[in-house]
Amino acid sequence: MFEFAKEIRPAVTLFLAFTLLTGLAYPLFITGIVQTAMPAKAEGSLLVVDGRIVGSELIGQTFQSPGYFHGRPSYVNYSANGSGASNLGPTSARLMEEVSRRIDQVRRENGLSTDQSVPADLVLTSGSGLDPHISRQGAIEQVARVAEARGLTHSAVQALVDQNVEPAMLGILGQERVNVLRLNLALDEVTRES
């Protein structure tokens, strides 16, 4: 017991000191630097169009109309204050039913034949429920639909997709991908001009 008593003062003092140092000084110091040096990133890389926040470059959002490229299916309907995933396992019957339904939908919406396979990212939900990207192939499958709905030429829409492909970093980090919100904003811009 004597041993315990001797350690109480250092325990309490160091605990309080480190709480202030690592729990207040450290995060506030980082906040200060980041807010000064790169405020847009610190605040969530928000995209503003005509003075209104339309979303974050990093956060996916729901697209359902034929004239927009659709993102991945989301288990939380892209609620960016409640991220989450299905957590359905590889032998889940529910997962198979849902995927089957989504495959039918993707084929129907994009005029694909019933034996054509569909890119995985278009029919499987992401880990965050907020994935802002789809694969290049996932975008290409939608070009015809988007072009028709907007009255744009196939090649014009295809060119937009190509411009919006983000490559793998240094050629090895990550996958080639398309940011859906950015692509759709570019699409709106082109439509407005034409």
Add this chain to the structure above:
Amino acid sequence: MILYPANVSQINLETIKSYQIISLRLFHSKATKMSMEFGYIALLLGTLIVLAVPTGRYIAKVFNGEPTRVTPLFRPVEKAFYRMAGVDETREMSWKSYVAALLIFNALGLAAVFLLQELQGFLPFNPQNLGAVRWDTALNTAVSFTTNTNWQAYSGEQTMSYLTQMLGLTVQNFLSAAVGLSAAMAVIRGFTRKNAATLGNFWVDLTRSALYLLLPLALIWALLFASQGVIQTLGPYVIAHTLEGGEQVISLGPVASQEAIKFLGTNGGGFFNANSAHPFENPTPLTDFLQVLAMLLIAASLPFAFGAMVNNPRQGWAIFAAMFILYLMGLGFALWAEEQGSPLLERLGVAGGVNMEGKEVRFGIVPSVLFAQSTTVTSDGGVNSMHDSFMPLAGLVLLFNMCIGEVIFGGVGVGLIGIFFYAIMTMFLAGLMIGRTPELFGKKLEPFEMRMAVIGLLAPSIALLMLAGLAIVLPQGLLSLNNGGPHGLSEILYAFASACGNNGSAFAGLNANTTFYNLTLSLAMLVGRFATILPALAIAGSLAAKRIVPASTATFPVASPLFVIMLVGTVIIVGALTFFPVFVLGPILEHLLMQAGRTF
């Protein structure tokens, strides 16, 4: 003889040619993809080794009290802390005093995190006006963060105020790692000292861990993260008006600062529910790379620190090699399993059966598996993809990593402690084979050390299997399941493996935010943490008092490939013997049923 018209054979030729081109392209793209993936893994592990060796040497210097280049910077702060706290840095502690200090410090942390959650409604930095957290969730969280587990029964953005995240959770991210590192240093002194009654001073070890190592690295990592788009703000959540005319509430917070220490301290507790799958926690492939690097860095540098402290760098390399071999074996197997894709999805019409369920497009399969392997071997527990949706055999690897007690690199400090238990077991087996009293690093291993090592190895395993067994027979356990069939068993097993291994990752379909799971998992986390640290300190206390046996020709060479192989073998055999039956009933059975086309 049939005469083909000329044009038909021409078409055939052309068709054949075009097939050749297509198959060549396919082969080429597959080869490029493989070399890209190999390049990614090689770059990561190469960077890790290049950084871990000097970090290990630096750690050894800091804890030996030798001057380093940054000592002039941190020393005044360190001294000020000791003055304030009345710490005499020359005072040495017996192993029992060391344990007492460690326990008091953890009890304080536990109480503070619990109270912060209960009182957050009345405290500042709470722009969303989040109220008190339910008592069992708050208790679970307090235990979870003080034991370096960071199991999360709650959803961060909907439960915790910014103040709780910073002053409660971020603080424990630092301190639980510092406690683990301190314990490891005390254990190493058990081997390096002779005829000694003490293991160092807990307060000094703790202070140095945080000031010289964790805080400076966290500053660097936080800024690197922020430069890539990880958010750092105290403002309220924003409302976006989406292109299709909807409203989207976007959660924000001081994320970059927490993210840095979440990985460096092998903590793993996410700011948001989706952890590092969330784009605000892990926005780019580069942040992903840095996160995997950070969670491996300190744990992988500790064998080198040990080598430096026993004045035998080869010894450090031997332990690192054993860990590295186990890491690569698991990684290879998990990659193979996940790259197979799902036959069930392929049959439905998913291209290649690629298993993107629970994974993010910016990462894809390989970085997701690399992250999962690294986060389960190191006891970090942060995730960039949902382990619950992995292929059964990839899930098996993750389970194995945790069940063997987080010794492949492991948690900061405690991973090294865990591998010492296995090393003691290895030398015991070797001693039996050659009929000599076992020794390890010049110290005789006697019944007391063996007893403590067995407790350290088996107590978490027993808690794991008993509690998981309890969950399987009680309705409170089964009601939380998200998946049926063998995968349901894996979900429960994973939860307790994660808690006992102080990992914190989850097969997150299991609804663990119930009183039953909050309490049983709290117990599992406490056993997993203290039933390893305490026996290890007891062993260290006993070893420090012994003399160092000079090496002779009959001494088993512990810095040799033979030792590495035996150590790897012991880890696999002990792990397999303890858990193989339940692995068969869970992931292995699920794999076979999946191949047979069964769903649940």
